[in-house]
Amino acid sequence: MSLVPMTQILRDHVTDGGRLTHDNGLFLLGEVERLQALLNRPEVDDFIKGVPLEAAHQVERWSVQHDAGKSPLDWFWLIGYLAQKAAAAAIGGDLDKAKHHTISTAAALANWHAQLAGGDNRMRPGIDPATVEGAA
Structure with missing residues (x-):
């Protein structure tokens, strides 16, 4: 799974007015949690x-x-x-x-x-x- 730059995720998930909707905010929170899990999981095989x-x-x-x-x-x-x-x-x-x-x-x-x-x-x-x- 590739890591998408956070700026691209923000661009893709804000409304036209530049405001986050509730759903988009939840998506971004989930994305942050996913990235933190990737960063904080030790890789031992590769x-x-x-x-x-x-x-x-x-x-x-x-x-x-x-x-x-x-x-x-x-x-x-x-x-x-x-x-x-x-x-x-x-x-x-x-x-x-x-x-x-x-x-x-x-x-x-x-x-x-x-x-x-x-x-x-x-x-x-x-x-x-x-x-x-x-x-x-």
């Missing part, structure tokens, strides 16, 4: 599909409100911690959890890469949103 989903989930869960911004060593320790969780789960025979933690480790690396590249760096737990340019 690594390539799972990494960007998990990276987005991490950004939403650990955004700027959580704690201080990460230094390179903070990223190193987070990645080591997540990799250790994957190893422990694999040793314990919980392969689904091990696969999830390999994906969450890769997603943390993707978020670190985004921060290094100057891209989406909302995955910086704890920085006061008022101090981040462009933060809402």
Whole structure:
């Protein structure tokens, strides 16, 4: 199932006057719930599909409100911690959890890469949103 941009969904479901009807509002609420369910469901079988989903989930869960911004060593320790969780789960025979933690480790690396590249760096737990340019 492909994700339709929310702006297109809004265009398709507002009245000509630019107002939402009750039915359209209910549709949009359902669409938001569907997208949240997709984002908050860990993918364990498809690594390539799972990494960007998990990276987005991490950004939403650990955004700027959580704690201080990460230094390179903070990223190193987070990645080591997540990799250790994957190893422990694999040793314990919980392969689904091990696969999830390999994906969450890769997603943390993707978020670190985004921060290094100057891209989406909302995955910086704890920085006061008022101090981040462009933060809402």
